[in-house]
Amino acid sequence: MWAVITVPVAVCIGSMVALFLWLLSSAIHYRFAHPWLLYLLPLAGVGIHFLYKLYGQSAERGNNLIIDEIHEPGAGVPKRMAPLILVTTVITHLFGGSAGREGTAVQIGGSIAHWMGSWFKLSPANMRMLLTAGVAAGFGAVFGTPLAGTIFAMEVITIGRIQYSALLPCLIAGLIGDATVAAWGVEHTHYHIRFMTLGQPVFGHHVAVDFWLLLKTMVASVFFGLAAYAFAKAVHGVKSIAASLIKKPWLIPVAGGIIIILLTLILGKPDYLGLGVEPEYPGAITIVSAFEQGGAHFFSWLWKLIYTAVTLGTGFKGGEVTPLFYIGATLGNTLADLMNAPVSLFAALGFIAVFAGATNTPLACTIMGIELFGSQHALLFAVACFVAYFFSGDMGIYSAQRIGEPKFTIDEKPDYWSRMWGKYKNKA
Template sequence: MLKNLFSGHLSTLKYVLRWSLITIPVSVATGSMVALFLWLLNWAIHYRFAHTWLLYLLPVAGVAIHFLYKMYGASAERGNNLVIDEIHEPGAGVPKRMAPLILITTVITHLFGGSAGREGTAVQIGGSIANLFAGWFKLNNADKQVILTTGIAAGFGAVFGTPLTGAVFALEVLTIGRIRYNSLLPCLIAGMFGDLTVSAWGLHHTQYHIDVVATSQQIYGHNIHLNLLLLFKVLVAAVCFGLVAYLFSFTVHQVKIIAIKGIKKSWLIPVCGGVIIIALTLLLGKPDYLSLGVDAEYPGAVTIVSAFHQGGAEAFSWLWKLVYTCITLGTGFKGGEVTPLFYIGATLGNTLASVLDAPVSLFAALGFIAVFAGATNTPLACTIMGIELFGSEHALLFAVACFVAYYFSGPSGIYSAQQQRGSKIGANS
C-alpha cells in the first residue's frame, strides 16, 4: 500500500515537473509577445488621439488587412475558432504566421479607429506560439491539446493581468457545460507566468474600483449578510446583461453573413465597414465608441473607466459600442470582442444603476463581467475575473450576475467552434 502511494506521488511529481518545463517557456514567449502587442496598441491608440484624421483612412486600412490575410493568412483568418478547433481535434495545426499577422492587423485596426478588443489577438498569439513549441517538443496529439489550451491561458492571463481567470477561461471556453480538468495545472502555470512576464516588461493594467456598498440588512432584528432588495436588482440587471450578450453574438454573426452575401467583391466589405464607422462618428459628433474604449480621447469622453462613476455614460452608450464593434469585426477588421464587451457591460450597468436606483460602480463592475460571461459562455471564469479585478467582497453578486447572464444569453456565443454538451439548463449529453 505504501509502495503504491509512493509510486502515485512520484508520478504526480514527474507530471508537474514535465508540464512546468513545457509550459513555462511557452508562457514566457507568449507573455513577451503580448507585452509587445500591448505597447504597440497603446502607441497606436494615442497616436490616433493626436491625429484624428487617421479615422478617414479606416476603409484603406481595411483593404490592407484584407489583402494581408488573403496573401499570408491561409487558415489563420479563422482566428480563435481555429485554435479551439485544433484543441478539440488536432489536425493541420495553428500557423506560425498567425501570431505576427494578428498582432500587426489588430494594431492597424486600432490605429485607424476600428472598434475592437485585444483578447482575440492574445489568444491567437498564445495558440500560435504553443503550436510552435508542440512541434519542437514533438508532442503527441493528447499533449498537443493540452499545450494549445495553455497557450490560451497564457495569452488571456497576460493581456488582462488575470492569471487565474486565464487558466479557467482556457478550460471553460472549449465546451459549454464541460471542463477538462486534465489541463488545469498546466493552464494555471501558463496564466501565472504569462502575467508575470508582462509585468516583468514593465507594463501595467488599468485599475478599476468599486465604491463601498452596504450589502447587509436587518430583518426582524436579525442581521442578514445579503441585502435582498439589492440582490433582486442584481437579478434584474443580470437578465438584461444576458440578453445584451445574446444581441451582441447574434448581431456580429449577422453582419458577417449580410456582408458576404450582399457585397460580391470581398475587398469592398471592409471598405463599407470603414465608411459606416466614419459616418456614425460624424453623425454622433464624437469619437467615444472608436477603438478600445479604455483611455479617454478628451475630457468627459465615455470610457470603461468613466462608467464606474455617476454620469459617466449616456443611456445608450452600450448600444452604440455594440453597433460599432459588430460592424468593425463583422466586416473583416481584426482584434478581440472581450474589451468591447467590457465597455458594453460597464456602460449598460451604469445605465441600469440609474434606472434601478442601485450603486453605479457595483453595477458597472457586474455588467463588465456578466456581458462577457454571457457572450463567451464562461460564467465561472468571469466570476473569478470579478474577484481578481474588483476584490472578493462582492463575490456572491459576481457569481449571481455571471451565471444568470449565462443562462439568458442564448444557446451559443461569439465562438462558433465552441462545442456544447446538451442545453444550458438540461443534463449533459
C-alpha cells in the first residue's frame, strides 16, 4: 500500500525540487553576473513580506508547521506553501541573502504530501506517515542523500526518539525523490576528503582507529556543538530583537537587507552572500574551498553565522542547513590549522557536526557523512555528530521539535546536582 501512495508523491516532490534547484542555480549565477542586485535586497525583503502577508497565512511558519502537523494533524499544510517558499527562496538568493535550500525542499515535500494525501482520504495516523515521507523525499532529493533524508525525517520530529514505523515509506520516498532529481539531470556538488588513516598497533594488534586523531576530533566537536548552539540562539535572537525594536513589520526585512549590504561593504567581498557553494570569483571562500589548506579565513565561520542569522531572522526565506554546512566546514578548516589535523577531514567533520547540533539529528548526519564522503571515516563522523549534539544544548533551529528523551548537556549538570541536593535536604 505504502509503495502505491508514496511513489507518485515522491516523484512529484523530486520534480518540484529539481525545478527549484535549477531556478536557484540560475538566480545565483545571474547575481554573480550582476552584483548590483545586492543593493535591491531591502526591496526584495519587502516583496517577500507582502507575499506572505497576502497569500502565506500559516505557511510562514515553514518547517515548524509541518513538524506540528506531524505531531497533531488538524490544521493542515496549505497547498500554497510549496510555490510560495520556492519563489521567495529564489528571490532571497537572487538579491544576495544568506540562506540555504533544505527548508524549501522540506516545505515542498510536506505541502505536496499533504495535498496528495488528501486525495486518498487518509486517516490522521496515515497522514502523519505520509507527511514524514514527504520530508524524507524533499531532504533526500535536495542533497542527493536519500538514506540521510530517511533518517532525518524520522529523527527531527522528536529529540531523542525515532518512530521506526515510518522507516519503509520514508526510505521509499527518499530513494524515489533522489532518483527523480537525477532523472531530470540535476547534479549535486561533490566533496572529497583527501586523507586516509591506516590505524595503529595497540598491544601487538592492529586497530583501525588513530586515537590521537580521535581525541582531536572530540575536542573539535565540542566547538562544532557550541557553534550550532550559537547559530540557533542568533537566529532566534535576531527575530526577537527585530520584532521588539521595529514596530512596522515590513521594515524588518528592510533593516536586515541594509545590514547585509553594510557588512559586505565593510568586509569588501561578497563571500558570505548566497548559498556559499560556488565561488563568485576565483579565490572566494566557499564550502568547497574549505576542504583545502588555506581555503578559509580564521573567522569565516563567524561571518557566515552573522550573515545567515540576519537574513533569516529578518524575514527572508530559505533553509538553514547549507549555511550550517558552510559554518561547519570553515570552522573545521580553522580548527585543523590550530590542531595540526587533516584539513579536508576536519572540514567534513564540521560540515556534518554543526548541522547535527543545530537540528538535533546526529544519526541522520552521521549517515549523511557516509553518503557524501565515504565510509572510511564513519567512526569519526559518528563521534563528531554525537559530541556536537550533546554540546549544542536543547535549543535547535526548529522550535516545533519536541523533547522525547532529554540529552545530558553541560547546562543540565548544575540542575542535576541541585535536584540531588534538594532530595538530600528533604530526607534530612
